[in-house]
Amino acid sequence: MRRLLSGVGNGFAEIWGHKLRSLLTISCVMLGVASMVLTTGFMEGFFKNWEDSLQDQGGIEKIFASAQGVKERQEPFAAVSPGLTLADARALSELVTQAGVISPEIDATLPRLARAGKTFEGRRGARVMGVTNAILEINRYEIGSGRAFSDLDMHDDSEVIIIGSKVREALFASGEEPLGAFIDFNNRPFRVIGVLHNYERFWGTYNTLDWKNEIAFVPVTTMATKVQRSDRLSFLNLKAANISHLRETVDAATNVLAQQHRGIIDFNVRTNEEQLASFASTKASFVIGGGAIAGVSLLVSGIGIMNLMLASINERVREIGIRKAVGATPFNIFSQFVAEAVTLSLLGGAAGVAVAVALIKVLAATLPPGSTPLLSPSAFVVGFVFSVSAGVLAGIYPAIQAAKLDPIEALRYE
């Protein structure tokens, strides 16, 4: 320990003795560590965002059933199937016990939302869906103010509507109370009973969650009987009660639907698993890519340190000879040079972490939320380990060279 400390002290003295040269080497390590911490930070920020948006789409427990064209050989019988209907939803809730939540959804075609001469345009036009309260749970909506649908709303096909924050912004003035007011949905007045939370997650300046704000819900029964005038569903989404039974739940739902549709496969049942798999594989390839970047920076700063150490040994042949003559063992010399290399790389590593932290803070303050890098503790640990190992690895070869020097040759050296 004492030797190590004196080695580090020697390291500082050497660095001080060759300021410019040491500064360049330290910069090598600093850039390597900083770029690594920063890259890791951006990666973590990116994956955190992606993971969150997967969760916002219902997470992996979600099962999607949607209508699709029948296979060619079933075409003659296609008319026999009623398609996805409210009856399917009832059958699923009776027969598929593993399904925790079942959400029948009707997407209105060309909906129009208007009030007092104002029309809601939105970024991609209005979207109005006939739903049950199940959608709140499956797609993670929260009512900001007001209430969800009641059983009576469902039973009576009531003309009530829950609106997203963008719809509210477009149709109501800022001080106006939307609850209890009426808005026109396809020229039919609907009473506003709830307003959804405002959802924000920025990717650059783009709010990736705007689709959750530019939306309005009416009871699925009202949509079926009064707007669409058919109980054909656009989507029928399920949530597996138990994630470990996801496969069985999918199979059961497929079977029930096939039965309901008299064997005509005009529907498609899928899960978020594929997305999750692509998430995992993308993450893996990023980790490998990041590892490669880290490896290259390790190599570069390692070469820098090794170069410095070799140059320093050539200058200090005589010193090594003197130290050996007064009793330094080869190991003493070896550890002195390794300690010097580690001191250099640690200084570089510390500077690199500091630079990365400063950059991340600046970026977090200037970039819109959502695309900012995260400060991850693991990045610091990695940065630290990285710089120490660069120092040790790059220091070993020169240190061995120094330890092997013949003291007589070294003393004779001028």
Added chain:
Amino acid sequence: MSLAPEVLRLDRVGKRYPMGDVIVDALVDASFTLREGEAVAILGPSGSGKSTLMHLLGFLDSPSSGEILFEGRPVAVLTESQRARIRAEKIGFVFQAFNLLPRLSVRANVALPLAYHGSPPADAEDRVDRALELVGMSNRAHHKPGELSGGQRQRVAIARALVNEPRILLADEPTGNLDTKTAAAILDLFKELNRLGRTIVIVTHSPEIAGHFRRQLHVRDGLVTEGGVA
């Protein structure tokens, strides 16, 4: 009369190394014993093999034949680290070119051998003080070697050689880089150290300097002969 205990003994020691195409016998069958409290001058012209002999005495080099014994034990069986440990604890070196580390202060230079002790002595600080006092350099402890004169540097180098309280002090042309007056002062210092009981070996090419020492070993063409006791 009982003899003082022996510190170093050379038994038919030879050293040969290749130089270009020819093999040079730098030392041939050298046999002598150094006892505690002795002051010995190794005298010979340049190229006579006296530096080789010096390196062998400090185990900086290994003999090609024969045996060297330190305190009665053969050196050949020791590992390099064990030899380094003996150098750190029992042998002091003084060189013609002083060989101080320019970046370190006088004090740090003198303390250097203590850092290489197996277990550092508890009174390390005191030892450094005592060694500096002995050579009269206490008032320069915080200077760098570059700020000192040649004679002062050699005094610091001697303090460094003394700090581990060695059994034997080996000096290679310690006055070679000094003017006559300074050289005389340094020689007096060596004689004083010997009077205090320290075993001293000085390598020199000058019969005049060798004349200051009771025992002389003459080296010529690799052969060592007793030059008699002056």
